[in-house]
Amino acid sequence: MPAPEFRVWDGDEMIYVNDSAVWSLKIEDSSDWTLHRKTRLHCRESPDTSLMQHIGLADAEGKQIFDGDILQDGDGAVAMVRWASDAGGYVLLRENGNPVGLTEDNIQNGPWRVAGNLHETPNRIDPDLSRLLNRLREYTGEVECPMCGGTEFEAGGTPEDRQGPIAVHCVRCHHVMLFHDDVLR
Known part of the structure; x- marks a missing residue:
């Protein structure tokens, strides 16, 4: 059985840990982790970093999916x-918030291709997300993620394509919340 593969977003760049003898990753039983470059601490688990595991599948072009x-x-x-x-x-969490099981067949039949990731893909300002957050702030003040307390959020899809609830995820911990568009009215 091959060793699991990981990558780390260190807050500035994506590091593919298994690609180099320079990096070493230590994951504790508590799920806390640290990344070392040679013998020096490079980064650790924090709200600004992210540890991502290869899921064991590749996209339609053979690129590993994390x-x-x-x-x-x-x-x-x-x-x-x-x-x-x-x-x-x-x-696969679709733009409308509906999950789709990940299998090799549905990746190949999509065909699904890696188009980016949470950290390196430039964020677009989403008018529905902005309206939603402004509306929620009218009632609650600052909007915080219920899992980590983060205050930055992103929404999937574009307003033209969006149907059903808006899937909003916390930039910090990636917790997903669903809001129906009637909240925007």
């Missing part, structure tokens, strides 16, 4: 790879 990758299918639909504890595995 947690946090954004995939696009042949029709231009976009989905994000996320761990779903209720499903017991990784899923």
Whole structure:
């Protein structure tokens, strides 16, 4: 059985740990982790960093898929790879918030291709997300992620493509929240 592969977002760049003898990753039983460059601490688990594991699948072009990758299918639909504890595995979280199971067949038949990831893909200002956050702030003040307390959020899809609830994820911990568009009215 091959060793699991990891990559780390250190806050500035993506580091593929298994690609180099320079990097060493230590993961504790508590799930805390540290990344060392040679013998010096490079980064550790924090709100600004992220540890992502290869999910054991490749996209239609053979590129490895990691947690946090954004995939696009042949029709231009976009989905994000996320761990779903209720499903017991990784899923593609579609723009409308619906999860799709990740199998080699549905990746190849999509065909789904890696189009970016949570950290390196430039963020677009989403008018629906901005309106949603402004509306929530009217009632609660600053909007915080219920999991980590983060205050920066992103939404999937574009307003033109969006149907159903808006899937909003915390930039810091990637917790996903779903909001129905009637909140925007």
